[in-house]
Amino acid sequence: MTNLRISAICNCVDKTVVAEIGADHGYITKQLFEQKKIEFAYLTDISKKCLQKAVDNFNNNTQCMFCIGNGLQALKQENIWINNSKKQDINPQQIIIAGMGGNEIIQILSQTEAKAYSNFVLQPQRNVVELRNFLIENNFEILSDTLVKEGKIFYFVIKTKKTDKKSSLTLDELMFGKTNLAQPNKYFLEYLNFEEEKLLNILKNKKVKEIEDKLEKIKQIKLKTHKGE
Numbered sequence: 001m002t003n004l005r006i007s008a009i010c011n012c013v014d015k016t017v018v019a020e021i022g023a024d025h026g027y028i029t030k031q032l033f034e035q036k037k038i039e040f041a042y043l044t045d046i047s048k049k050c051l052q053k054a055v056d057n058f059n060n061n062t063q064c065m066f067c068i069g070n071g072l073q074a075l076k077q078e079n080i081w082i083n084n085s086k087k088q089d090i091n092p093q094q095i096i097i098a099g100m101g102g103n104e105i106i107q108i109l110s111q112t113e114a115k116a117y118s119n120f121v122l123q124p125q126r127n128v129v130e131l132r133n134f135l136i137e138n139n140f141e142i143l144s145d146t147l148v149k150e151g152k153i154f155y156f157v158i159k160t161k162k163t164d165k166k167s168s169l170t171l172d173e174l175m176f177g178k179t180n181l182a183q184p185n186k187y188f189l190e191y192l193n194f195e196e197e198k199l200l201n202i203l204k205n206k207k208v209k210e211i212e213d214k215l216e217k218i219k220q221i222k223l224k225t226h227k228g229e
């Protein structure tokens with residue numbers, strides 16, 4: 001069965017040699033091979049147990065190399081690679097980091113090793129605004145930033161490229177993703193409705209009213225006890 005999140009990530013891949021960082025079972029890379037979009041893949045994970053799932057899943061595929069390691073630090077020649085391939089050089093053209101929190105992705109992109117790579121496909125599970133902010137502050141151009149829904153969960157998928165100058169985003173683009181604003185797809189209105197309902201529910205929540213009442217009370221007491229300070 002097609003997984004819409006994985007398909008949206010694969011749609012952003014336009015290079016033939018990729019590295020999937022935090023690959024776990026490696027389903028994204030698997031789909032890229034099935035679609036014949038890639039010729040070679042480096043799969044890495046910080047967890048030995050997780051990477052083993054990918055190794056098992058690829059069943060002696062000679063077009064893959066696997067390595068345990070933290071983020072982009074795994075992509076080093078001298079590391080121990082689980083390898084059925086004759087290929088030894090580590091030269092991915094596009095890096096995929098998906099299914100992790102935005103802050104974890106920021107940590108990986110902040111590693112010194114990140115300087116060696118230009119093309120990334122990112123799919124944060126949360127903290128997407130922080131990730132967009134990091135990207136524009138660090139000379140990444142956001143090429144596309146789209147929304148997809150798998151099951152009941154919305155995911156943003158960001159295709160980005162390192163440049164030599166700072167780009168910018170409007171506040172709206174920072175909050176909602178530039179492609180979603182320029183070419184809203186069918187998920188975007190659904191997402192806006194979902195977020196609106198979520199916020200309205202929070203506002204309706206009694207606890208918020210209690211906090212507002214308490215804040216008002218503190219204001220009054222301060223005026224009474226510390227007037228003019």
Ligand SMILES: C[S@@+](CC[C@H](N)C(=O)[O-])C[C@H]1O[C@@H](n2cnc3c(N)ncnc32)[C@H](O)[C@@H]1O
Nearest residue numbers: 021022023024045046047050069070071098099
């Ligand atoms: C939820 S899985 C995502 C798997 C796959 N990328 C996907 O999106 O379908 C997240 C994986 O990232 C790995 N991970 C978390 N932090 C990492 C890091 N700093 N470096 C490498 N892998 C990491 C975890 O061990 C886990 O296997």
